[in-house]
Every structure is written in C-alpha cells, then in structure tokens.
Amino acid sequence: MAIYHLHVKNISRREGRSIVAAAAYRAGETLPNEAEERLSAFGGRRDVVGSEIRLPADAPSWMADRARLWNAVEAAEKRKDARLAKELEFSLPRELSKAMWWLVAKAMADAYTSQGFVADVAIHDDGTQHNPHVHILLTTRVVKAEGFGPKIRSADGLQFVTEARALWAQVANKALGDAGIAVTIDSRSHAERNLEQTPGRHRGPDREERRARRALAQEERELISSGEKDEDLPVPDPDGDPIHPRELEAAEERMLQDVERRLPDEPVRMEGDMEGARTALEQQNNRELTEDEAAAYRLAPDNQLDWLDDPAPPLAQQDTKVLDRWENHLDWLEPGQAEPAEGGEEIPQEPEVSR
Numbered sequence: 262m263a264i265y266h267l268h269v270k271n272i273s274r275r276e277g278r279s280i281v282a283a284a285a286y287r288a289g290e291t292l293p294n295e296a297e298e299r300l301s302a303f304g305g306r307r308d309v310v311g312s313e314i315r316l317p318a319d320a321p322s323w324m325a326d327r328a329r330l331w332n333a334v335e336a337a338e339k340r341k342d343a344r345l346a347k348e349l350e351f352s353l354p355r356e357l358s359k360a361m362w363w364l365v366a367k368a369m370a371d372a373y374t375s376q377g378f379v380a381d382v383a384i385h386d387d388g389t390q391h392n393p394h395v396h397i398l399l400t401t402r403v404v405k406a407e408g409f410g411p412k413i414r415s416a417d418g419l420q421f422v423t424e425a426r427a428l429w430a431q432v433a434n435k436a437l438g439d440a441g442i443a444v445t446i447d448s449r450s451h452a453e454r455n456l457e458q459t460p461g462r463h464r465g466p467d468r469e470e471r472r473a474r475r476a477l478a479q480e481e482r483e484l485i486s487s488g489e490k491d492e493d494l495p496v497p498d499p500d501g502d503p504i505h506p507r508e509l510e511a512a513e514e515r516m517l518q519d520v521e522r523r524l525p526d527e528p529v530r531m532e533g534d535m536e537g538a539r540t541a542l543e544q545q546n547n548r549e550l551t552e553d554e555a556a557a558y559r560l561a562p563d564n565q566l567d568w569l570d571d572p573a574p575p576l577a578q579q580d581t582k583v584l585d586r587w588e589n590h591l592d593w594l595e596p597g598q599a600e601p602a603e604g605g606e607e608i609p610q611e612p613e614v615s616r
Contacts (some may be wrong), residue, residue, distance in 0.1 A: 265446040267351035267429045269422045272398070275342035280398075283346070284331045287383040287396045288312040292328045296335045310362070310393075312383040315370040320404045324379055331381075334400060337409040346398045347416050351429050353384075353393040356442045365436045366395045372428055373399055377413060387471070388478050 272283050285292040285301040289309030294301045314325050324330045338345055349369065353362055362384055370380035379400040386393040403410035415421065434445045 264352060264354070265430065266394075267349065267426050269425055270348040270350065271344050272346045272348055273342065273344050274338065274340070278345070280334050280345035281328075281331045283348075284327055284381055284398055287385075287398065288327060288381070289383075290327065292331070295332045308385050308387045310359075310384040310386050312381070313367075315367065315374045315380040315382060317374045317377050317379065317404055319406075320379060321406050324404070327381065330379065330400075333408055334402075337402060344401055347378075347401060347421075349395075349397040349399070349425055349429075351395055353395060354433060354437060354444070354446065355390055355393065356444060357433075357436060357440060361436050361440060362393060362395075365432050366397075368432045368436075369395070369429060370397055372432075373397070376415065377404060378416075379404060387474060389474065391474065 272278050272280055279294060279297060279301065281292055281294040281296070282301040282303075285294075286303045286306075287309075289303055289306035289312070291300055291302040291304040312327075314327060314330065316322075316324055324333075334345055351369075353365065357365070366382050366384055370382045373380050381398040383396045384393065385396065399416070400409070401416055402412055430446050437444055437446075
C-alpha cells in the first residue's frame with residue numbers, strides 16, 4: 262500500500278549550513294561555493310535520478326543556472342542566522358512507474374513557482390526502488406530581474422506546512438488514479454481520521470542498512486555485466502522495469518501468432534510497358550561480342566566499358582611509325598650491333614600522352 266511521507270524543513274545559516282552545498286548534494290553536482298571559497302563537490306552520485314530548476318514566469322533566465330542561483334541566495338542573506346531556503350522532502354509511492362515520478366515532482370514544483378518561488382527539484386533512488394523520494398529546494402525571497410527582493414512571508418508558519426502536506430496528497434492521488442491504481446494516501450493523522458491503529462514511525466536513515474543495500478546492488482550489477490549474455494538479461498518495459506516471465510511468454514506467443522498468420526493473397530500490379538522492357542532485355546542478352554571484346558568486358562571496370570559502344574579511332578600512319586621507332590630505338594645496346602644512323606637522324610622523342 263502507498264505510504265504518506267512529507268517533511269518541510271528550513272536550511273538555515275544558524276545551523277552552519279550552506280545552501281550551495283545543500284543544492285550540490287541534492288543534484289549530485291560539483292558547484293563553486295563563493296562564500297566558502299571552495300568547491301562543494303558531490304558529483305557522481307549514483308542515487309540521483311535527475312534534477313531540474315523550475316522558474317516563475319517573471320524570473321530572469323540566469324536563475325536556471327544552479328551555481329549562480331544559490332550563490333546569489335547566499336549573497337542576498339546578510340544575517341548570520343538567516344533562513345536560506347525551504348525544503349520539501351517527500352516519498353514517491355512505489356506503485357507509480359518511473360515515468361510518473363517526474364510528472365508528480367514537476368506538478369509539486371510548479372505549484373510553488375506560480376507563487377513566486379524558484380524550485381530546484383531532484384529525484385533520488387538507490388536503484389532498487391526501495392525508497393524513491395523527491396527534494397525540492399525553494400528560495401525564500403521575491404524574484405526580481407536584478408536578483409532577489411524581500412522575504413516571501415507566506416512561507417512562514419504552520420499553515421505553509423499544512424498546505425504542502427495536503428497538496429502532495431492531492432497530486433499523488435491524482436497520479437495514482439490516472440495510472441489505474443486503486444490506492445490513495447492521506448495527509449491527515451490517524452486521530453483526525455478517527456483510526457484506532459498505531460501510526461507508523463519514520464525510521465530515518467540507517468547508514469549500515471543503506472551501505473549494505475548499495476553493496477548488494479553493486480554485486481548484482483557486476484554479476485549481470487560479467488556473467489550473463491545479452492540474450493539472458495531480463496527484458497525491460499518502457500519504464501525500465503523488468504517484465505515478468507509470464508508476460509514475456511504471452512508477448513512472444515502473440516508475436517509468433519502474428520508471424521504465422523497467413524496474409525490475404527493480393528494480386529501483383531504490373532505497371533509500365535512490359536512488352537518493350539522484355540524486348541530490350543532480350544536484345545541485351547543476345548548481343549554478339551568477339552573474343553577480345555568479351556575478355557575486355559570481363560576484365561574492365563564498369564565505368565570503362567563505353568568503348569564497346571563507341572570504339573576509339575585507329576591511329577594515324579605517322580603515329581604508328583613514331584611508336585614503332587620508339588619501341589625499337591634501344592636495339593643497338595645488344596652486343597655486336599651498332600646504333601643505326603640515317604643521315605644523322607636523332608632518336609625520336611617520347612610520343613605525346615594524348616597520342
């Protein structure tokens with residue numbers, strides 16, 4: 262059954278916290294921390310499914326840059342005990358698919374951007390879908406073109422928390438209903454709902470349990486990558502979840518039935534002049550070639566066969582004479598023969614390439 266969990270928290274400088282470091286941790290990024298003159302390095306976190314900054318309609322575009330946004334928030338707060346941001350942290354129902362996670366997270370964030378807050382959204386999951394949850398960091402000042410203005414006082418007090426809890430129940434229940442899942446969550450306490458059962462208690466993080474779960478997930482990943490062939494891996498559905506073997510068998514059976522289904526015979530439509538094409542093909546096949554032409558046809562590349570249709574003109578007599586003398590002008594090199602000389606005639610030069 263779906264479990265309700267939502268906490269509203271303050272990120273305050275009184276507690277020695279940095280909003281740049283908090284944003285970097287939740288987004289799984291490395292951000293320059295100008296106030297502390299160092300990098301807040303949390304890049305490479307595997308449990309960060311994704312992150313996005315949602316802006317109010319009149320917010321300047323530079324606030325979509327996470328580093329610029331939260332460094333500007335740090336610079337805007339002068340008090341040593343200043344409240345830097347509000348955070349909404351809530352669990353995603355495991356009944357929802359991964360495709361629905363972003364829809365509900367953005368719906369929650371947009372409910373606050375419409376009130377003038379800048380919302381930095383991040384979804385976390387350790388890969389086992391054991392505890393998928395969302396972090397939304399909200400700015401606490403009015404957004405202006407040049408930066409931030411006065412504090413948004415609607416974020417103070419108990420009413421903000423009550424409204425946030427009711428809003429999440431409304432958004433989650435709509436998503437569950439749209440997905441056809443017959444479960445709901447309720448933000449009210451058991452006492453308000455007149456239930457006599459003992460309410461569950463939030464356990465909070467258990468470092469040893471989380472460390473063991475991550476180690477187990479890593480072992481499973483290594484086993485899949487090293488020991489199994491691609492065809493043996495579980496087939497994922499569009500959301501990335503493995504398909505149950507029974508569903509896979511049913512899908513394969515339907516596919517085989519579609520392949521084996523006999524298609525209706527359709528007459529083949531012949532277009533064009535079939536008789537003319539047949540005559541041209543017969544003329545091509547019945548063409549007579551000499552032995553030399555046939556040998557040249559077999560040996561020549563396709564783009565050098567035009568000479569069969571348009572043979573080159575025969576050489577002129579003077580060209581033939583020059584070529585013969587060129588081929589034989591080295592005969593005098595053979596022993597016992599002298600170089601022929603007729604009236605001091607010189608050895609002919611190499612014929613032109615064109616000839």
